[in-house]
Amino acid sequence: DVKVTQSSRYLVKRTGEKVFLECVQDMDHENMFWYRQDPGLGLRLIYFSYDVKMKEKGDIPEGYSVSREKKERFSLILESASTNQTSMYLCASSRRGLAGVVEQYFGPGTRLTVT
Amino acid sequence: AQTVTQSQPEMSVQEAETVTLSCTYDTSESDYYLFWYKQPPSRQMILVIRQEAYKQQNATENRFSVNFQKAAKSFSLKISDSQLGDAAMYFCAYRSADRGYIPTFGRGTSLIVHP
Numbered sequence: 001d002v003k004v005t006q007s008s009r010y011l012v013k014r015t016g017e018k019v020f021l022e023c024v025q026d027m028d029h030e031n032m033f034w035y036r037q038d039p040g041l042g043l044r045l046i047y048f049s050y051d052v053k054m055k056e057k058g059d060i061p062e063g064y065s066v067s068r069e070k071k072e073r074f075s076l077i078l079e080s081a082s083t084n085q086t087s088m089y090l091c092a093s094s095r096r097g098l099a100g101v102v103e104q105y106f107g108p109g110t111r112l113t114v115t
Numbered sequence: 116a117q118t119v120t121q122s123q124p125e126m127s128v129q130e131a132e133t134v135t136l137s138c139t140y141d142t143s144e145s146d147y148y149l150f151w152y153k154q155p156p157s158r159q160m161i162l163v164i165r166q167e168a169y170k171q172q173n174a175t176e177n178r179f180s181v182n183f184q185k186a187a188k189s190f191s192l193k194i195s196d197s198q199l200g201d202a203a204m205y206f207c208a209y210r211s212a213d214r215g216y217i218p219t220f221g222r223g224t225s226l227i228v229h230p
Binding site: 004031033040041042043045048050058090092094096102103104106107108109 | 124148150152158159160161162165206210216217218220221222223
């Protein structure tokens with residue numbers, strides 16, 4: 001079975017803390033994604049990586065950074081957490097090919113609360 | 116840019132009955148892929164069904180089927196014989212066949228199933 005795992009299901013951090021969210025996939029996928037999910041807003045893309053050390057900004061990258069040192073691992077970093085970053089964070093992966101019906105595989109999500 | 120609209124924030128259905136979730140999208144492309152994802156409460160998002168735009172035949176997966184109307188840019192999901200386990204957030208997604216690996220998601224429809 002394909003698997004995407006995230007380091008924490010629930011996380012509580014204080015304002016100003018540096019926060020690391022980690023995602024690992026075991027499918028040898030080239031593409032990895034970080035989304036933020038808020039009620040009524042759906043999934044919003046924060047960052048995307050299509051290869052090791054490669055990254056592209058998504059729709060809402062402000063306040064976030066990412067790291068991809070190994071193919072299977074994609075980390076989301078909140079440099080200085082703020083209360084408006086309280087949200088559900090979803091990681092996803094997919095294989096590279098443009099052709100064909102390439103679906104995404106999602107992790108279970110991390111619910112982050114910043115107090 | 117492509118947009119995906121799910122006009123029903125919430126839908127409800129009685130167990131064993133049929134429900135249809137709507138999705139429309141805006142694109143100038145002729146070749147693309149469409150997806151429905153399901154996110155059960157506190158569980159991982161999974162793919163329910165997918166459709167290639169060049170295929171005229173509507174995709175089906177057991178009790179799940181789509182009504183793909185390319186000219187109308189509509190991609191609705193029909194769930195037959197609804198079960199309690201179908202209760203979830205459902206997201207419609209669009210991905211270009213030619214450009215980019217990043218899908219565009221709708222804002223989701225919350226499906227409630229009444230026993």
